[in-house]
Amino acid sequence: MSLIVTMADAVPGREIDRVVGIARGNVVRARFFGRDFIAGLRNIVGGEVPEYTDLLSEARETALDRMAKHAEELGADAIVTVRLSTSSVMEGAAEILAYGTAVKLK
Template identity: 65%
Template sequence: MTVLVTMAETVPNREIAEVVGIARGNVVRARNVGHDVVAALRLLVGGEVSEYTKLIAEAREQALDRMTAHAQSLGADAVVSMRITTSTIMQGAAEILVYGTAVRLK
């Protein structure tokens, strides 16, 4: 079963029958030494630090996958009002949290 995910408060052309709870997924990722060396060199010459861009993109997708799995376990058809937030856990490690309202659709 596919869970629809939207940042909107509703699903177009669908009616929400029931709110089943808050669906959430998170992941904490840490940098690694190899990426840090390359990133330090990029700081000298400028430009995007693609190693960190890739790391955060992977973490975001993993957190989103965990949220949709949580929504499925709640019996939801969709997640509305989805949001993504980040926080620093410690130097070199960050949390990505994805959350939203899990709902059943008519």
């Protein structure tokens, strides 16, 4: 069985046997001058900045993958109540944190 990951409080059709811990994964990503330059040009005309959209999307996936790996190391079958958080750690760099409750299922 592969790891189940959900933002819900439970896994439908399954019962939680026990909590094994908090699973978490994070990544800190910094902006890149080339992307900043292109984003600055896009800022003049307005609209979405796909360079940053892609950067943050990749960072979220990395954080989620690291959270899943941590849960597997804890011996979990699933992660419930998954949440994502972001914070600025310095000018031009942001942390993406994925966390949830790692559980064993019956």
